[in-house]
Amino acid sequence: MILTVSWRNIWRNPTRSLIVMGALLVGMFSGVFTSTFMNGWMKQRIRDGVETEVSHLRIQSPEFKKSGDFEDFFTDISKLESDLFQNPNVNGVSPRLSIQTMIASAETATGVQLFGVDPDKESQVINISEKVIEGKWFEGVKRNPIIIGQKLAEKLKVKLRSKVVITIQDKDGNIVSAAFRIAGIYKTINTTFDEMNVWAKLSDIQNLTLLHSDVAHEILVHTNNYETINEVVDDMSAKHPELSTLSWQKFSPEFAVLTEMGNMYLYIFVIIILLALGFGIVNTMLMVVLERIHELGMLMAVGMNKRRVFSMIMIETLILSVIGGFAGIICGIWATDYFGDKGIDLSIWSEGLEEWGYSAIIYPEYDWTVMIIIAFLVVLTGIIAAIYPSYRALKLAPAEAIRVI
Amino acid sequence: MAIIQIKQLKKIYNSTQVPVHAINGIDLSIEEGEFTAIVGPSGSGKTTFLNLLGGLDNPTSGTITIGDEEITKLTPNQRIKFRLKNIGFIFQAYNLIPVLTAKENVEFIMELQKKSKTDRTKRSMELLKAVGIEEKANHFPRQLSGGQQQRIAVARALASRPKYILADEPTANLDSTSTENLLNIMENLNREENITFIFSTHDARVVKKARRVITIEDGKILSDERKN
Ligand SMILES: Nc1ncnc2c1ncn2[C@@H]1O[C@H](COP(=O)(O)OP(=O)(O)O)[C@@H](O)[C@H]1O
Ligand SMILES: [Mg+2]
Numbered sequence: 001m002i003l004t005v006s007w008r009n010i011w012r013n014p015t016r017s018l019i020v021m022g023a024l025l026v027g028m029f030s031g032v033f034t035s036t037f038m039n040g041w042m043k044q045r046i047r048d049g050v051e052t053e054v055s056h057l058r059i060q061s062p063e064f065k066k067s068g069d070f071e072d073f074f075t076d077i078s079k080l081e082s083d084l085f086q087n088p089n090v091n092g093v094s095p096r097l098s099i100q101t102m103i104a105s106a107e108t109a110t111g112v113q114l115f116g117v118d119p120d121k122e123s124q125v126i127n128i129s130e131k132v133i134e135g136k137w138f139e140g141v142k143r144n145p146i147i148i149g150q151k152l153a154e155k156l157k158v159k160l161r162s163k164v165v166i167t168i169q170d171k172d173g174n175i176v177s178a179a180f181r182i183a184g185i186y187k188t189i190n191t192t193f194d195e196m197n198v199w200a201k202l203s204d205i206q207n208l209t210l211l212h213s214d215v216a217h218e219i220l221v222h223t224n225n226y227e228t229i230n231e232v233v234d235d236m237s238a239k240h241p242e243l244s245t246l247s248w249q250k251f252s253p254e255f256a257v258l259t260e261m262g263n264m265y266l267y268i269f270v271i272i273i274l275l276a277l278g279f280g281i282v283n284t285m286l287m288v289v290l291e292r293i294h295e296l297g298m299l300m301a302v303g304m305n306k307r308r309v310f311s312m313i314m315i316e317t318l319i320l321s322v323i324g325g326f327a328g329i330i331c332g333i334w335a336t337d338y339f340g341d342k343g344i345d346l347s348i349w350s351e352g353l354e355e356w357g358y359s360a361i362i363y364p365e366y367d368w369t370v371m372i373i374i375a376f377l378v379v380l381t382g383i384i385a386a387i388y389p390s391y392r393a394l395k396l397a398p399a400e401a402i403r404v405i
Numbered sequence: 406m407a408i409i410q411i412k413q414l415k416k417i418y419n420s421t422q423v424p425v426h427a428i429n430g431i432d433l434s435i436e437e438g439e440f441t442a443i444v445g446p447s448g449s450g451k452t453t454f455l456n457l458l459g460g461l462d463n464p465t466s467g468t469i470t471i472g473d474e475e476i477t478k479l480t481p482n483q484r485i486k487f488r489l490k491n492i493g494f495i496f497q498a499y500n501l502i503p504v505l506t507a508k509e510n511v512e513f514i515m516e517l518q519k520k521s522k523t524d525r526t527k528r529s530m531e532l533l534k535a536v537g538i539e540e541k542a543n544h545f546p547r548q549l550s551g552g553q554q555q556r557i558a559v560a561r562a563l564a565s566r567p568k569y570i571l572a573d574e575p576t577a578n579l580d581s582t583s584t585e586n587l588l589n590i591m592e593n594l595n596r597e598e599n600i601t602f603i604f605s606t607h608d609a610r611v612v613k614k615a616r617r618v619i620t621i622e623d624g625k626i627l628s629d630e631r632k633n
Contacts, residue, residue: 001516008504294499301461303489399462
């Protein structure tokens with residue numbers, strides 16, 4: 001019956017109760033939606049980064065990992081490849097040469113990272129071939145095809161089929177140059193990346209550098225899903241302790257940090273909102289206790305004990321906070337679902353965003369654990385906010401409270 | 406047999422600069438089945454006296470014994486339990502919870518007394534019938550007149566089958582018909598169920614109905630008369 005009393009008490013002053021609930025609704029909605037928006041944005045950035053730039057995991061020699069130097073390659077690649085494919089979770093392996101070079105057009109020259117790859121294998125580990133917007137991934141050019149980013153093409157003032165010259169060091173330390181023809185121009189969401197990375201055929205680079213065919217600087221690996229990445233890493237680390245095998249999180253810790261930062265930011269945000277709303281709730285409930293002094297005094301006089309008086313105010317506060325707060329969370333989840341399908345187009349600002357590798361269309365995404373924690377925080381706020389008003393109600397002296405003034 | 410023994414009761418309020426001797430040495434015994442009025446002008450100490458009697462407040466000195474329980478010695482929690490079981494209260498105002506119907510108001514106190522649900526439903530209707538208000542069972546207090554509200558308060562006070570009921574100016578806000586009505590109900594309960602009633606008033610018509618009239622002034626008993 002205390003529940004009935006608390007529930008009806010809430011509707012004694014519907015305007016006031018609705019204002020409190022409304023504030024909680026708006027607060028929790030913005031908390032949840034901002035967080036799912038950020039979350040979606042981060043995850044997308046990570047997926048894009050991993051699928052386009054990093055690959056699921058990477059094997060390098062420990063020396064190359066440190067230096068990135070031409071000489072720090074490792075051998076026996078075909079053996080490693082077959083080792084990798086023995087793991088059923090692996091569905092793509094691409095050994096690469098990765099070399100810092102100069103690329104020059106008729107106009108200008110700049111430094112880039114050149115990858116010598118098997119085009120088919122490379123397409124199995126990263127989706128860069130799908131990002132080609134002009135020309136085709138290693139098609140249409142017979143001799144020395146090269147794939148460059150759109151940003152680099154702009155910088156070099158070159159077009160599809162234009163000739164560029166690559167200058168490189170060979171195995172013996174001689175500087176060699178060769179002409180390549182642009183077979184494709186790609187564009188990712190990360191223009192900095194587009195400016196810095198070019199792809200050529202492994203065989204062409206081997207010829208140029210005089211490296212034999214069974215060496216590589218790194219091997220990129222793709223697995224059937226994100227959950228199995230660490231299994232594959234453990235498997236390879238055990239089989240080849242002499243090599244450094246790193247998952248994308250370890251290889252690009254900045255992406256992993258993004259996830260943690262996102263959650264951190266969310267909790268801080270939600271806690272600040274709840275703190276502000278909490279004071280509003282305390283204030284409202286103090287007003288309630290004050291207004292009902294006579295009634296509470298009467299109840300205590302006729303024999304309602306302190307625990308019940310306390311829980312009556314507590315329950316009322318909780319109902320108030322939970323209705324508003326949960327409605328806000330549900331609206332937030334609903335909006336997340338809605339925009340999760342449709343996406344939110346930020347293209348007005350996308351120019352700047354894409355420079356940093358962030359997509360212009362954002363698909364908010366929520367995490368059930370996080371939503372449950374937020375719901376729990378709402379309840380906690382209700383409880384904490386109820387303590388002081390309930391305590392004030394307890395401190396009423398029934399003889400005083402009941403007195404007719 | 407005296408069910409209430411009051412000895413050298415004093416209550417001094419210190420909240421103002423000058424201490425107020427609201428109850429200034431009262432000795433009294435009240436027998437089972439009495440229908441007693443406490444009479445006195447405003448400020449004479451009636452409310453204070455009834456509050457002390459009901460254990461709502463602590464005396465500065467003196468003792469009150471009800472049955473074999475010296476209530477002035479009980480801890481606050483024991484007193485709450487004691488009240489819930491043994492004493493019915495009717496106040497001048499604010500007797501009811503505005504968000505509960507007449508019936509629910511009676512049931513609520515029975516829930517506090519941990520009565521079963523079937524018990525509550527049955528007894529609450531009986532009580533409302535006893536005070537002649539059963540057809541208003543599902544009305545909220547604001548839909549009822551002052552007299553009707555006070556009758557619900559009586560029903561509520563009876564819920565625990567208390568041995569005695571304390572009523573502080575129960576008719577103060579009522580017109581004469583309602584006053585008459587309420588007093589008749591109280592008198593009936595007193596005669597038929599042998600419930601001891603102690604009520605304060607400064608209304609001559611109410612005083613007439615009492616079988617014992619205790620007049621107090623400045624916290625002291627001025628006179629104590631019994632009628633038949
Ligand atoms: N809480 C209090 N603090 C100080 N004085 C009080 C308090 N309550 C009552 N009094 C004083 O005690 C005296 C008795 O009051 P009360 O018992 O209310 O009388 P009555 O009910 O007969 O009108 C009055 O003088 C009143 O002003
Ligand atoms: Mg009074």
